[in-house]
Amino acid sequence: MTAEEQAALVQLGQTYLYPNYRQPPLVLVRGEGRRLWDGAGKCYLDLYAGIAVTALGHAHPDVVQAIRAQAERLSHVANYFYNEPNVLLARDLCQRTGYARAFFCNSGTEAIEALLKLARRHFYAQGQAQRYHVIAFERSFHGRTMGALAATGQAGYREGFGPLAGVIHVPFGDLEAVAARLDDSVAAVLVEPVQGEGGVLPAPGGFLSQLRGLTSARGALLLGDEIQTGVGRTGRFLGFEHAGVQPDAIALAKGLGGGFPIGAMLCQKHLEGALPPGSHGSTFGGNPLASAVARAVLQRIDADGLIERARDSGAYLGERLAELVRRHPKSTETSRGVGLLRALVLNPVVDARKVLEALRNAGVLLTVAGGTALRFSPALNIEKSEIDEGIALVDTVLDGIDREL
Ligand SMILES: Cc1ncc(COP(=O)(O)O)c(C=O)c1O
Known part of the structure; x- marks a missing residue:
């Protein structure tokens, strides 16, 4: 050119x-x-x-080779069937992180949607449908689809798209504000370990473990947005690892595909029944091509x-x-x-x-x-x-x- x-x-x-x-x-x-x-x-x-x-x-070269080899073999089948790279990627991610189950999608915002739906459906299945609010933080960024946007705590992204309901925003790092709002209408607290789009703001020391304690004590879920912080970016595989905290479920995307679009939701075993067959899905999610590339990225991260x-x-x-x-x-x-x-x-x-x-x-x-x-x-x-x-x-x-x- x-x-x-x-x-x-x-x-x-x-x-x-x-x-x-x-x-x-x-x-x-x-x-x-x-x-x-x-x-x-x-x-x-x-x-x-x-x-x-x-x-x-x-x-x-590993990403190029993974794309080429998988595209020559099988690119897409939708989720009517298992495909090998996807099953192996789910195993790799779960074994590495200690989560029990992986759901795949194509972007960060979709991974957040999966988290939000997981949380609501979990309480619905327990006969607590009134427990649907999410607490999120000012200056957070969780994506652009309506659910993720509702969770995003920055006016600039939200302007003109209302009503964006169901999310309560409190100052990042303010445990008392969370505690004051965390009643039995709240399903989950959603938090980034480092607010990326907000200006690269790490959670204050102790905050993530205090959130873990508080959500567990009140019967709410802790949801982690690891879309920007995950896959090694912070010097640990997950940003939450610095705090020694495991949320009930997390969202991954960005670095996972090394440039190939992929998103994932990982959750603990107690949430594996929350989204039964038919309740959530994605045509492209978990496709063999994206999955093969993500496996190649993880393998290279380890090898080097x-x-x-x-x-x-x-x-x-x-x-x-x-x-x-x-x-x-x-x-x-x-x-x-x-x-x-x-x-x-x-x-x-x-x-x-x-x-x-x-x-x-x-x-x-x-x-x-x-x-x-x-x-x-x-x-x-x-x-x-x-x-x-x-x-x-x-x-x-x-x-x-x-x-x-
Ligand atoms: C923390 C966080 N969550 C969610 C998203 C949304 O991801 P995507 O743009 O892939 O939908 C981003 C993107 O910047 C992000 O940084």
Whole structure:
């Protein structure tokens, strides 16, 4: 593709694509490892990994091979029958996490829908249909379908889509607020171990285990949204592992497919009867192709010790971000995060979108979360030299921003 062809394609996109995204005028045409190329041949260091998705980087040979081999054999059968990669993926995930059952879908928001339906149906089956509310948290993000959106605690995503009923929002980290609302109309508490879209906000120390204690004591379920934090991103397979807490059920997606769409709901044994045959399903969910790719991703994560590596390189990234905060007291406020899910928080007077654009021009791709947090969510196999390269580019861009402040 030439620069002219790229411009023409952007034009077509602006004409025909539904304009619900704010896409810059470039087309990404190729990726390899932690690098992406646009249609004009410009190369970018990828520090966002498709929003914490491409866990092995781009075009990883294992992912390519898994797609090719499974597509040649069997791509789709729907859930009228078992298929081998799906059964084996369910076993792998359950054995690894201690959950009893896995349900598969195609995205994060669908995995959240499965959690919400699981919780309601569980109490319905026990003759407690009045127990249907969910407590979720301010600044949370759980997805865009109506149920997941109802759970999402950010006005910007919800505006104009009401009524969004059945969810009570309380401040993140406020156990007393949860306790005050957790009566016998509440089926579950839904929580991210680190609020990703909210601005990379880790749960305060002790909060997740206190939630576990409270929900158990009051007979409600604890539901974990591990869509952004799961599959090694925080330096453990699940983000909840840092707190030594096992929710009754969790949602996974993003990194699980390494770039191939897949979502999953994992639950404990006591919930295996909550969604009987016919009560929930998905035509594409659990398809052999997605399942085979997810197995390949998990196997490579283990073979290369990528969870330990995410812990190690995450700590290194954390140090380098703290250094940037010290060097740029005008344009930055703080840094935070866990493993390879981290944020450099900008001073609110800085236009975060402009920073992203300057970074893109400098050759590094990042995202903004929560309005002011530059979010770093690179592939789990990122090299320290690539972290250094990214930090140097951010440093230079912030020098420019500082001069304007
Ligand atoms: C914590 C969390 N939950 C749910 C979702 C929704 O996932 P998806 O966009 O795959 O529907 C996201 C996506 O960013 C997320 O970060």
